[in-house]
Amino acid sequence: MSEIPTELRYTSSHEWVEDQGDGTVTLGVTDHAQDALGDLVFVELPEVGQELAAGDACAVVESVKAASDVYAPVKGSVVEVNEELEEHPEYVNEDPYGKGWLVRLELAEGVGLDDLLDAAAYQAVVEAEEE
Amino acid sequence: MPFIPHTQQDIDQMLSVIGVDSIDALFDEIPGELQTGIDGVPEGLGEMAVTRLMEERAARDPRDLCFIGAGAYDHHIPAAVWQITTRGEYYSAYTPYQAEASQGNLQLIYEYQTMMAGLTGMEVSNASMYDGASALGEAALMAVRANRRSRSRRILMPTTVNPLYRRTAEVIVGNQGITFEPLDYDPATGTIDSGSLPTDPGDVAALVIPQPNFFGALEDVDALTDWAHDQGALVIAVVNPTAMAVLSAPGSWGAEGADIVCGEGQPLGIPLSSGGPYYGFMCCRKSHLRQLPGRLVARAVDADGRDGYTLTLQAREQHIRRSKATSNICTNQGLMVTASTIYMALLGADGLAAVAGRSHANTRALVEKLTALPGVERAFGGAYFHEAVLRLPRPAGEVLEALAERGILGGCRLAGDYPELGEALLVSATERRTGADLDRYAAALAEVLA
Numbered sequence: 129m130s131e132i133p134t135e136l137r138y139t140s141s142h143e144w145v146e147d148q149g150d151g152t153v154t155l156g157v158t159d160h161a162q163d164a165l166g167d168l169v170f171v172e173l174p175e176v177g178q179e180l181a182a183g184d185a186c187a188v189v190e191s192v193k194a195a196s197d198v199y200a201p202v203k204g205s206v207v208e209v210n211e212e213l214e215e216h217p218e219y220v221n222e223d224p225y226g227k228g229w230l231v232r233l234e235l236a237e238g239v240g241l242d243d244l245l246d247a248a249a250y251q252a253v254v255e256a257e258e259e
Numbered sequence: 260m261p262f263i264p265h266t267q268q269d270i271d272q273m274l275s276v277i278g279v280d281s282i283d284a285l286f287d288e289i290p291g292e293l294q295t296g297i298d299g300v301p302e303g304l305g306e307m308a309v310t311r312l313m314e315e316r317a318a319r320d321p322r323d324l325c326f327i328g329a330g331a332y333d334h335h336i337p338a339a340v341w342q343i344t345t346r347g348e349y350y351s352a353y354t355p356y357q358a359e360a361s362q363g364n365l366q367l368i369y370e371y372q373t374m375m376a377g378l379t380g381m382e383v384s385n386a387s388m389y390d391g392a393s394a395l396g397e398a399a400l401m402a403v404r405a406n407r408r409s410r411s412r413r414i415l416m417p418t419t420v421n422p423l424y425r426r427t428a429e430v431i432v433g434n435q436g437i438t439f440e441p442l443d444y445d446p447a448t449g450t451i452d453s454g455s456l457p458t459d460p461g462d463v464a465a466l467v468i469p470q471p472n473f474f475g476a477l478e479d480v481d482a483l484t485d486w487a488h489d490q491g492a493l494v495i496a497v498v499n500p501t502a503m504a505v506l507s508a509p510g511s512w513g514a515e516g517a518d519i520v521c522g523e524g525q526p527l528g529i530p531l532s533s534g535g536p537y538y539g540f541m542c543c544r545k546s547h548l549r550q551l552p553g554r555l556v557a558r559a560v561d562a563d564g565r566d567g568y569t570l571t572l573q574a575r576e577q578h579i580r581r582s583k584a585t586s587n588i589c590t591n592q593g594l595m596v597t598a599s600t601i602y603m604a605l606l607g608a609d610g611l612a613a614v615a616g617r618s619h620a621n622t623r624a625l626v627e628k629l630t631a632l633p634g635v636e637r638a639f640g641g642a643y644f645h646e647a648v649l650r651l652p653r654p655a656g657e658v659l660e661a662l663a664e665r666g667i668l669g670g671c672r673l674a675g676d677y678p679e680l681g682e683a684l685l686v687s688a689t690e691r692r693t694g695a696d697l698d699r700y701a702a703a704l705a706e707v708l709a
Contacts (some may be wrong), residue, residue: 170574172549175407190549195574197583 130160130254133225137241138250139201144225147241148232152207156229157189157198157220160254166191168217173209174231180204187230189220201244204233320533321668324696326625328646328687329473329671330391330421331534332501332526334614335691337605340528344598354386354554354590358570365568368556368593371600378503378603379496379520380510381542385553387596388588391497391523392424394539395467396431397552397586398495398521401543402465403437404585405518405550408491411462415487417442417451419472420497422676437464446679449474449639449648453482465493468517470509471502474685475622475646476639484513493518500540501526501618502644504611510544519543528602529595538592538599549575552586617690618645621697625688628701632708638683646687648673648680653708655682661707667700 132138137145142161146154162168172188180186180200187198210229213219220228245253265273270282279285286294304312325333343349348363355361368386375384388394399414414432416425416439429439445452450472466487470478480496487494496509496517509517525537543551549572557571577584603611622645629635634652651658655672662669670686677683688697 170549190574193573193579195580195583 130158130163131225132158132160132247132251132254134247136225137201137244137246138253139199139244140250140253141199143198143201145201145241145244146225152232152234153202153204153241154229154232155198155201156224156231157196158250158254159224161196162189162221162224162228165189165194165196168220171210171213171217171220171230173211173213174206176206176209178206180206180233189217198230200231200233202233202241203236203239205236206231207234208232316533321663323663323666323668324692324699325531325668326686326688326692326700327668327671328475328689329685330423330523330525331531331537332499332618332645332687332689333531333691334501334526334528334618334689336528336530336602339605340598340602343601344594349597350594352590352593354570354593359567362568364593365556365570367597367600368554368590369558369568370604371596372556374600374603375500375540376542378500378508379498379542380508380516381520382510382545383548383551383555384540384542385551385555386590387524387592388521388539388541388553389591390535390537390539391521391525392421392427392539393431394521394523394541395420395424395495395497396428397539397588398497398519398541399428399432399437399439399465399467400435401519401547401550401552401585402493402495403435405543405547406464406491406493409462409464411464412437413461413463414439414495415442415460415463415466415492416440417444417467417469417472417478418677419444419450419474419476419478420467420469421473424497442466444472444474447639448641449476450478450641451483453479453486456483456486460490460492463487463490463492465495465518466490467495467497468512469497470506471499471644471646474639474648475643475687477506477642477644480507480509480512482513484515484517488513488515496520496522498522499526499644500524501611501615504608505615505619506644516544518547524592524595524599527599529598536592536595538595548572550585551575553588554590614690615645618688621645621688621690621692622647622686624694625686625692625697625700628697629686629704632701632705634708635704638680645689646685649684649686650680651682651684651708653682655684658682658684658704658707662700662703665703665706667703669700669704 142158143155144158168191170190174186182203184200185197186200189196209231372384403412418441468483470480472478484494494517509520520542524540529537555572556568559569561567575585577587626647636650638648638650659669670684673680673683
């Protein structure tokens with residue numbers, strides 16, 4: 129059973145989003161996603177300053193035999209990326225909601241997180257997939 | 260590896276397991292109108308008819324003295340190269356399925372990659388491409404992906420790059436919105452004048468630098484590389500692999516070196532054979548590794564700590580990344596690569612440098628003999644490798660025909676792609692040409708021009 133913290137928001141494509149309360153959000157891939165991918169060997173991150181629309185591919189997580197795009201859950205611009213993942217992609221497996229965060233976005237004007245899934249709704253997505 | 264045919268019984272059994280009526284039904288998802296074959300491809304022929312056809316065509320290959328280069332070079336190939344290459348253990352164009360079961364093949368590809376990386380001064384080589392021209396197309400796609408400082412899809416393409424490469428690469432990249440913007444050469448030197456490069460070229464993904472260029476001339480690679488990097492552009496080197504034995508390797512061009520290196524592998528042990536099959540090569544710096552197309556073989560250790568070879572970084576490839584793969588290419592001309600690896604192993608670095616040195620010396624001697632004739636002169640000053648452009652006092656087409664009647668393939672006529680050069684001929688003399696051969700060419704040309 130994968131971990132789904134209640135204080136985060138989610139997407140049906142398995143990204144999590146944490147509101148930092150200062151107009152920025154942190155995002156990463158969920159515990160369920162990292163488990164499905166297997167041991168990561170590489171994480172490709174966007175450039176700081178890059179403008180993203182909701183749904184734009186913004187990162188790639190790669191295991192030995194799979195690679196997946198990570199999509200921007202909301203519109204915004206990249207203000208920080210987790211450079212430690214360059215040397216330690218395994219952080220995404222070990223601590224997907226902590227040391228394994230991927231990107232910090234500054235939200236575009238007027239953008240909120242209300243359209244994203246809460247933990248219960250995401251739980252339902254995961255359960256539906258597992259059936 | 261044995262060839263295991265399927266009997267009808269095997270086929271029926273497999274179809275019944277997956278619940279399909281016929282092999283054709285496996286292709287049902289391809290729209291019917293695309294399943295009708297390709298226009299212009301004739302019906303199959305029996306072995307006897309094919310043998311006859313091939314013999315007739317082979318007989319048309321001239322046995323003349325060859326002074327044509329222009330991208331494919333008539334080098335000596337030691338007999339051992341193809342003797343070893345055609346052994347059953349090696350005789351395949353592909354990485355076998357379940358590649359790791361064929362350790363010998365993988366080790367050979369690994370050795371090939373090591374040799375090419377050494378020759379070009381780069382950190383990484385892939386397992387090969389189709390040919391030099393398509394390798395340039397792939398290099399352009401790769402540069403646009405790899406240049407993360409730039410969002411540009413513009414690539415600066417000197418007109419001194421082989422015209423066939425430029426046309427092929429354009430077909431490959433054209434539908435992806437990537438454009439090649441020409442950079443003209445200096446008519447005095449036949450090279451890009453690094454002093455007259457645009458001061459503000461705008462946002463550019465990459466600059467292509469040929470070395471030697473199509474005219475055989477040596478570009479000012481250090482200045483061009485530094486200029487490109489100053490503009491935030493990557494450098495794609497298109498090089499002749501034989502020349503790399505004596506010229507400075509792209510990895511050490513300018514302050515930072517080239518980013519991607521590609522070219523035609525034919526000079527390394529592949530016969531001219533009427534234009535193919537050849538193969539392309541591609542190398543890059545490690546930081547661009549994940550954007551590299553094609554297969555990669557790595558050395559690793561097995562569970563018992565013994566050396567072994569394995570395909571690696573496959574998440575770049577289409578069987579995993581699907582439509583987002585770096586390329587649709589897998590292994591391709593693997594047999595040619597096998598021959599080249601054996602060629603390089605037999606010659607060694609000194610042997611390859613000797614081939615390069617002798618080809619250069621022969622071409623210089625040829626140019627001296629031919630330009631001693633009245634009205635024949637070099638089109639450009641400056642240094643050249645094993646190829647040079649000569650201006651003739653008579654139409655080049657007529658001269659080539661008259662030389663062919665005398666058993667000499669006199670060079671490549673440039674008027675089609677470079678009308679500004681007038682009656683110009685690109686000539687080359689590899690290490691296979693003897694002093695007597697050069698004299699024979701000079702005497703024949705004197706006769707033709709008289």
